[in-house]
Amino acid sequence: xxxxxxxxxxxxxxxxxxxxxxxxxxxxxxxxxxxxxxxxxxxxxxxxxxxxxxxxxxxxxxxxxxxxxxxxxxxxxxxxxxxxxxxxxxxxxxxxxxxxxxxxxxxxxxxxxxxxxxxxxxxxxxxxxxxxxxxxxxxxxxxxxxxxxxxxxxxxxxxxxxxxxxxxxxxxxxxxxxxxx
Amino acid sequence: xxxxxxxxxxxxxxxxxxxxxxxxxxxxxxxxxxxxxxxxxxxxxxxxxxxxxxxxxxxxxxxxxxxxxxxxxxxxxxxxxxxxxxxxxxxxxxxxxxxxxxxxxxxxxxxxxxxxx
Numbered sequence: 001x002x003x004x005x006x007x008x009x010x011x012x013x014x015x016x017x018x019x020x021x022x023x024x025x026x027x028x029x030x031x032x033x034x035x036x037x038x039x040x041x042x043x044x045x046x047x048x049x050x051x052x053x054x055x056x057x058x059x060x061x062x063x064x065x066x067x068x069x070x071x072x073x074x075x076x077x078x079x080x081x082x083x084x085x086x087x088x089x090x091x092x093x094x095x096x097x098x099x100x101x102x103x104x105x106x107x108x109x110x111x112x113x114x115x116x117x118x119x120x121x122x123x124x125x126x127x128x129x130x131x132x133x134x135x136x137x138x139x140x141x142x143x144x145x146x147x148x149x150x151x152x153x154x155x156x157x158x159x160x161x162x163x164x165x166x167x168x169x170x171x172x173x174x175x176x177x178x179x180x181x
Numbered sequence: 182x183x184x185x186x187x188x189x190x191x192x193x194x195x196x197x198x199x200x201x202x203x204x205x206x207x208x209x210x211x212x213x214x215x216x217x218x219x220x221x222x223x224x225x226x227x228x229x230x231x232x233x234x235x236x237x238x239x240x241x242x243x244x245x246x247x248x249x250x251x252x253x254x255x256x257x258x259x260x261x262x263x264x265x266x267x268x269x270x271x272x273x274x275x276x277x278x279x280x281x282x283x284x285x286x287x288x289x290x291x292x293x294x295x296x297x298x
Contacts, residue, residue, distance in 0.1 A: 007192040010226075014219055016198040023211055030215045037222050043242035045250035047239045052262045053225070061218065061266055071279045076209040077287045085239040086206035094198040098191060100216055106186025108235045115234065116273040119193045119251045123240065133242035133270045136259070144256055165274040 024074045027065040048136045076085045078163035188228040196223035208288040210276045214269060221265050226262075228254040 013033045020026050034057035041050035105112035122139055130138040142146055196219060203216025232251035240252040276286050283291050 004273070007189065007226075011192055011199075012193055014196050017201055017215060017219060018199060021258070023209065026212060026215055029219055034222065035217065039227060040226060041229055044229045044233045045237050045239045045259070046255045049225070049229060049255050049258050049262070052259055053222075054197075056262050056266050057222065061269055064266075064270055064273055065211065065215070068276055070190055071277050072211055072286045075291070076207070076212055079206070083202075083206035086202055088216075089205065090198045090202045093201065094194055097194045097197070101187050101190040101194070104187070104190060105231075107189050107230060108233045108237075109186070110235055112231065114254070115251055119253050122252055123249050127242040135240040135242070135249065136255045139252050139256045139265065140259060147260055151264055154264050155267045158271045160242050160273045162274040165271075180194050181284060 003040055003043045006036055006043065010036050010040070021076045021078070022074060023069055023076055024066075024077075027062060027069060030057045030065065034061065048134070166169040189209075193223045193227045193230070196226070197228065205277040210279065210288065211273070214272045217272070218265070221261075225258045225261060228258050241267060249294065 002055060009141060014028055017026055017029045017033070020029065021068070034053055034107055038050045038054040038058065041047070041053060105114075122143065126135050126138040127133055128140050132138050200216045200218070200220030200223060203219065204213050207213060213248065225251050232254035234250045237248045237250040240249040240255065259278050279291065283294050285291060285294075
């Protein structure tokens with residue numbers, strides 16, 4: 001029941017994000033959106049995901065967005081074109097996706113294929129096999145350790161990319177300015 | 182046919198399409214990234230919804246017998262959240278660089294400047 005309320009709030013927040021032109025408000029609404037989804041994850045039993053979403057999605061992302069806004073300005077220009085074409089594209093895509101959900105297993109169906117594959121094995125044997133009561137940690141760090149390694153690689157690459165875009169360039173441009181003088 | 186069981190998925194699709202709409206229709210690059218984040222979070226909700234078991238609890242072993250929700254989507258989404266913030270940071274860094282180079286983050290004006298060059 002509470003998840004239906006949270007989902008409705010999420011939809012309302014998303015509409016507010018579309019309508020606001022003040023980017024500061026948009027970023028704050030995006031933080032609220034993240035926090036609401038963290039609450040939703042708790043009701044759906046994903047406590048680890050909720051932690052991460054609240055800390056990373058609502059926390060770090062919002063800080064990053066605010067830091068960017070400080071450099072790029074908080075106002076969004078009023079669009080010149082009417083967004084009819086995007087509206088049509090989005091409606092058609094959404095309708096196709098909804099049509100696709102009709103075949104999906106219903107919410108919280110114990111017979112759904114997702115519960116039949118490796119998950120029962122993780123649930124039954126990981127507490128004894130790995131020795132950690134939290135199954136999510138066991139799967140993350142042990143059974144699917146390669147995924148986590150790939151994640152670390154992506155973060156490293158993104159960090160290098162951010163440094164390459166912001167740090168080194170700025171130094172070179174200040175050197176150029178010094179040479180011109 | 183039980184339609185109530187699809188409510189989660191439909192809201193997910195609505196959120197996803199809202200994010201998609203922001204990305205394609207709005208000209209401001211920072212707002213596009215917010216739209217991308219909305220889209221991303223909707224995918225997270227989709228995965229976590231699929232892992233829910235009826236009457237389940239969080240997948241942490243307890244002494245009392247319990248039904249646990251599926252831990253696998255939780256793991257995948259933990260990875261995805263962190264990767265998502267890394268890509269957002271890269272996108273924002275690009276936006277800052279574009280602001281330095283063009284003096285604006287509005288798509289239309291960037292295109293104008295390109296045409297003038």
